[in-house]
Amino acid sequence: MAWNAHEAGLHLVPGMTVGLLGGSFDPPHAGHVHITREALRRFGLDRVVWLVSPGNPLKAHGPAPLAERIAAARRIMAHPRVIVSDVERLLGTRHTARTLAQLQARFPGVNFVWLMGADNLAQLHRWEDWREIMERVPVGVLARPGSRMAARGSVAADVYRHARLPDRAAGLLARAVPPAWSFVNVPLVNLSSTELRGAAGSKM
Ligand SMILES: Nc1ncnc2c1ncn2[C@@H]1O[C@H](COP(=O)(O)OP(=O)(O)OP(=O)(O)O)[C@@H](O)[C@H]1O
Numbered sequence: 001m002a003w004n005a006h007e008a009g010l011h012l013v014p015g016m017t018v019g020l021l022g023g024s025f026d027p028p029h030a031g032h033v034h035i036t037r038e039a040l041r042r043f044g045l046d047r048v049v050w051l052v053s054p055g056n057p058l059k060a061h062g063p064a065p066l067a068e069r070i071a072a073a074r075r076i077m078a079h080p081r082v083i084v085s086d087v088e089r090l091l092g093t094r095h096t097a098r099t100l101a102q103l104q105a106r107f108p109g110v111n112f113v114w115l116m117g118a119d120n121l122a123q124l125h126r127w128e129d130w131r132e133i134m135e136r137v138p139v140g141v142l143a144r145p146g147s148r149m150a151a152r153g154s155v156a157a158d159v160y161r162h163a164r165l166p167d168r169a170a171g172l173l174a175r176a177v178p179p180a181w182s183f184v185n186v187p188l189v190n191l192s193s194t195e196l197r198g199a200a201g202s203k204m
């Protein structure tokens with residue numbers, strides 16, 4: 001499908017290190033902002049792109065309309081090195097492996113890193129072509145309250161234990177040859193979209 005990188009807000013040039021934080025952002029919250037700032041610093045990234053998903057393929061209930069989530073994301077995450085993008089809508093992709101394949105083909109020479117909270121590492125082996133994701137790009141995992149043990153004991157952590165960089169080498173992740181991943185122990189922020197949706201619902 002033809003698509004326009006400019007329309008997607010993706011002003012990326014070869015040599016850049018670019019973190020991709022995929023999410024439903026339903027709604028976006030301070031936890032997302034926090035891990036984005038930590039990822040920029042700890043993984044030495046030039047940019048982070050928030051990939052606001054048209055809909056998580058594993059979640060039964062569709063999220064709020066994409067335009068609403070994008071607008072809310074732009075309000076909460078105003079930072080010169082962060083791009084909020086609906087590129088998955090333009091690409092027609094929901095599966096991360098497919099999104100990565102298309103972005104890598106469109107932006108040769110850009111060093112992409114997939115970013116996620118520890119809860120997502122625990123689930124990663126359920127994603128479509130999850131090993132392809134690990135083989136395509138380095139993966140940066142950020143601590144999340146209550147998910148440390150599940151992430152440590154996950155299938156992905158076990159299968160790729162040989163590819164884990166120590167915490168102190170996290171700054172090298174973006175230029176590492178995949179498979180490579182790093183778990184960083186950032187300060188914890190106990191917020192989730194589920195909780196915020198519940199709080200909003202109970203006020204009505
Ligand atoms: N408080 C947090 N600490 C660390 N990582 C987080 C936090 N909140 C979200 N993330 C990570 O951000 C990414 C996008 O998260 P998502 O949009 O699903 O928000 P969420 O709060 O996990 O939503 P939900 O409660 O609906 O599952 C995921 O990789 C998730 O692990």
Ligand SMILES: O=C(O)c1ccc[n+]([C@@H]2O[C@H](COP(=O)([O-])O)[C@@H](O)[C@H]2O)c1
Nearest residue numbers: 022023024053056058095096097127128
């Ligand atoms: O590719 C998959 O099979 C897959 C399965 C579950 C989640 N994901 C991606 O993981 C990211 C986090 O999703 P979420 O809903 O937990 O915010 C988002 O980019 C999803 O598209 C991807």
